[in-house]
Amino acid sequence: MTATKGLEGIVATTSSISSIIDGVLTYRGINIDELAEKASFEEVAYLLWFGKLPNATELAQLQQQLGEAAAVPGAVIDQLKLFPKDANSMAVLRSAVSALALYDAEANEMSKEANIRKAIRLQAQIPTVIAAYARIREGQEPVAPKADVSVAENFLYMLTGQTPERIAVEALDKALVLHADHELNASTFAARVTVATLSDIYSGVTSAIGALKGPLHGGANEAVMAMLEEVGTMENVEGYVARKLENKEKLMGFGHRVYKNGDPRAKHLQVMSKELGKITGNLNWYEMSVKIEELVTGQKGLKPNVDFYSASVYTSLGIPRDLFTPIFAISRASGWTAHILEQYDNNRLIRPRAEYTGPASAAYVPISQR
């Protein structure tokens, strides 16, 4: 038995949700480029969950269900108020999603219908939790969600208490479409491993949030912004990149396990980054990002991934950088729950083997002789 480090290239499951073949990303067979231009996040969530695009009635029904489910139990808001004000926002989300299960009477109900209802509730409530904590830590009261607006609009509204600009809603909506699913990425795999024990959907999503938090995965978008802030100005870009490459340090937002010729989502985020930069009158983050890309791709052959330009996009939307990874979670909740539903539909315990590298045989030494 020989281990494959990081399971690279190992096909661990079948899935009909999204595919990356020859660098082309599709959700249920529809190219991401087309979805990014034409679909709303709610349409994409429906597509991921139910395997087809919704008709107008089905979409309206889903929007209504999401709106009605968006308020979280008061007990969970009370817990958010008890958390430290400087907690890691992904750790808060992980804890809050785990807590949401305690107040869901259907949490351990395993029928397909109940699991779909829970997927919709989770999708609706994750943005509410993130926005509520963001306000609570600033000493403000949470803003209750609206029942009749999109996930993107509701999130921005709950964050600020103001009706967001149309352009901001459209940009966030597109970012949510682009992040919604991505085959067997680490957090989705974590979710599938968890529920393959026939554990519940909340446990699966809690596992996934824990996996997304790491800087090699979703946490990279926050790390990209930290890098841009550290670089500060255009003049510092060359020296910064040279130092990083010389010290063989990772450049956040670059590289990908599956894409070697570039992540098809990055170009959409790059365009958005430029457009939003123009609107806000601050193209600094965008221009520094372009320069970093030129140098890293030119010198190391590494291309930007989804997390690279999303950092400047969210910054232009006025979102604090430690909410970037939670926003990834808002979007990916749709993919995680679609994969969880698929796992339940065709389940087998996920239990691979390890290549043992310890001693072949060792004697037990009594404690008095150690």
Ligand code: SDX
């Ligand atoms: C996401 O999997 C998904 O689908 C994830 C995702 C999704 O939608 O779910 O696409 C979202 O997680 C995007 C990735 C975000 N992470 C980062 O931006 C962190 C920086 N990137 C890397 O750490 C890295 O590229 C990974 C983690 C994304 C991929 O890791 P791999 O496949 O294990 O690759 P590796 O670390 O073995 O790197 C191979 C080579 C190494 O060089 P050599 O030792 O062979 O000389 O490429 C180099 C690495 O050092 N390399 C980098 C680099 N990424 C790879 N060198 C500098 N900076 C980088 N970012």
